[in-house]
Amino acid sequence: MKNILLSLLLLCLLSCSKKQNSFDLIILNGTVYDGTGNNPSQMDLGITGGKIQQIGDLKDANSEKIIDASGLAVAPGFIDMHTHLEPIMELPSAESLLRQGVTFALGGPDGGGPWPFGSYLDSLDKLSLGINVGYLIGHNTIRRTVLGMEDRSPNAEELSQMENIVQTAMDEGAFGISTGLKYLPGTFSELDEVISLSKVASDNNGIYTSHLREEGLGLIDAVKEAIQISKDASIPVVLTHHKAMGIKMWGASSQTLALVDSARSVGLDIMMDQYPYAASHTGISILIPSWAMEGNKFQERVKEPALKDSIKAGIIFNILNDRGGRDLRRIQFSRVSWDENLEGKTLHDWLEIEGLENTIENGAELVIQAQLNGGTGTIYHAMDEGDVANIMKHPMTMIGSDGRLSQPGNGHPHPRAYGTFPRVLGHYVREEKVITLQTAIHKMTGLSAQRIGLKQRGFIKEGYFADITIFNPETVIDKSTFTDPHQYPEGIEYVLVNGDIEVENGELTGKFSGKVIRKNNQ
Structure with a gap:
């Protein structure tokens, strides 16, 4: 026995x-x-x-x-702190992110989060997603829902409606609120409105991410505004895609980073994310004075000679002092639905095509024409590499692509859509030695997970989800360029999402195991 x-x-x-x-x-x-x-x-x-x-x-x-x-x-799988996921219904594999090693992307930036919030996330639940996704509720979306494109403050009832939208979105899984105070209609909002809405997000343990009100000449005041919002709303703040735009502001990152350090020294929770490029991307309308776009009446205003002259003067000012970089060659078209032949070309190229003299004044006329035609996606080569490196070195800087989900042959996107994370690892770590490899990975993973409140992700620990990126530190590099953007990076060998291998030996396996992650239900 x-x-x-x-x-x-x-x-x-x-x-x-x-x-x-x-x-x-x-x-x-x-x-x-x-x-x-x-x-x-x-x-x-x-x-x-x-x-x-x-x-x-x-x-x-x-x-x-x-x-x-x-x-x-x-x-750990890379976390994209700022992603334009709008095409995800058509591109659920998120291949342009997945091949970079991204396993989680935070959507709804710049004030543009989806609404109705919960039903949108429910629709994503039905897709086979290549990556995990979460969302912010967008201030511009909220304002447009309640006030349309009006340039005024909400009354008490309207503000209550806006606060209820934030609360509903937080109840339905939002990670926080985003603003795009440079964009319409967010640019029409006063500080107290933004603070009121941010308080709702704060009460629900959310964060605040902001496309600042200005990133050029008004950058310093815009950073101070974001810090004030953090203080008055008691909310963690991310200065998203942090940068200094325009030649006159090159070097200003030393001042903005000092402001961040000062705010943190008195207990305010201020952080940043950035993309590793010296060029931004947004619409052509960013060059147009916001008042000219109010109420969707741009077309009417440019028909009046006096108003058109004022609009044109504002565009000229922005080309000379802000995103235009004083050179029409710095303004490059990425997406032109009404003339795809212009995609990849510059405003200077367009002048040549039209047989016009290369002057800022003529460039401003074409900016007006482009907006009347429906606008363009536009790349602005108006940042300084010194600022990019300076911001990247800061211990509170995370990585966000600000890229839009892309696929080969569709438009002429900013290369960040394909190359952000490998560029940090290959160019800024290995080649330029701006930061160490372990620091870069921390900025892409654990630091970001902690910021947004991701549970059991962002670190390699027992019991954590197996979101894992395996890469060759000697060869990893971005291949996408401003002239030839549709190129996947090299050196990302394996990507695991929720334990399943989605990239193997640099190629997609077709097994997509991403999930919609709701902050309050992880």
Whole structure:
């Protein structure tokens, strides 16, 4: 009887040992960067049921699938803090992000979040998503819903409606509120309106991300405004796609970063995200004075000679002092629905095509014409590399592409849509040595996860979801350029989303396991 009991005990021990050392997937021999910013370690990962079950020496363990990560960096999946996910219904694989190593993207930036909020997320639940996604509720969306495009403050009843929209979105899973105070109709809002709405998000443990009211000549005051919102609404703030626009503002990042440090020293929670390029992207209308667009009456106003002269003067001012960079060659078209032949060309090129003299005045006339035709997506080469590096070095800076989901052959997007994260790793880490590799990964993963309140993601820890990016630190690089943007990066070898391999040896597997993540239901 004693021998039988010993045999049963031995069988149980063997069975338990085998169970503990059997996984759906094992990643062997990788150099693991855990997302904390600490130095890496040589470790193996055992993954079962979509989560990291064990970290350590697993060379003798059993698994259905083994990835040999020898010579590769194993990191948490990258988190895109600022993404334009609007085409996700047509591009649910999110390939332009997935191939960069992104496993979570935060949508609804610049005040443009979806509404109705919950039903939109419910519709995404029905798709096979390539990445995990979460959303912010957008201030511009809220204002447009309640006030249309009117240049006025809301009355008490209207403000209550706007606050209710924020509350509803937070109840339905929003991570916070975004503003686009440079854009219509957000530019018409006063500070107290933004603070009131931000308080609702704050009461629900949300964050505030802001496309600042100005990123050129008014940048310093705009940063101060965001800091004031953080103070008065008691809310964590992200200065999103932080930059200094226009030649006159080059070098101003030293002042904005000092403001951030000063605010943090007195207990305010201010952070930033950025994309690693010296060019921005938005619509051609950013060059047009906002008053000219109020009430959707731009077409009527330019028919009146006096008003057109004022509009044109405002455009000339912006070309000389803001995003225009004083040179029409710095203004490049990315998407022109009414004339695709202009995509990739500059405002200077368009003047030549039209047989017009290369003057700022003639450029302003074509800006008016472009807006009358329906507008354009536009790249503005008006930032300084020194500011880009300076902002990247700051310990409170995260990474966000500000890219729009893209696919080859469709338009002429900013290269950030394809290359943001590999560019940080390849160009700014390996080539320029602006920051270390472990710091870069921390900015892309753990720091971002903590900022937005992602649970069990952003770090490589036992019990955390297996969102993992495996890349070659010696070869990873962006390939997308301003002249030839539709190119996927190199060096991103494997990407796991919720434990499933979605990129293997640099190619998509067709297995898309992304999820819609709601902040209040993770």
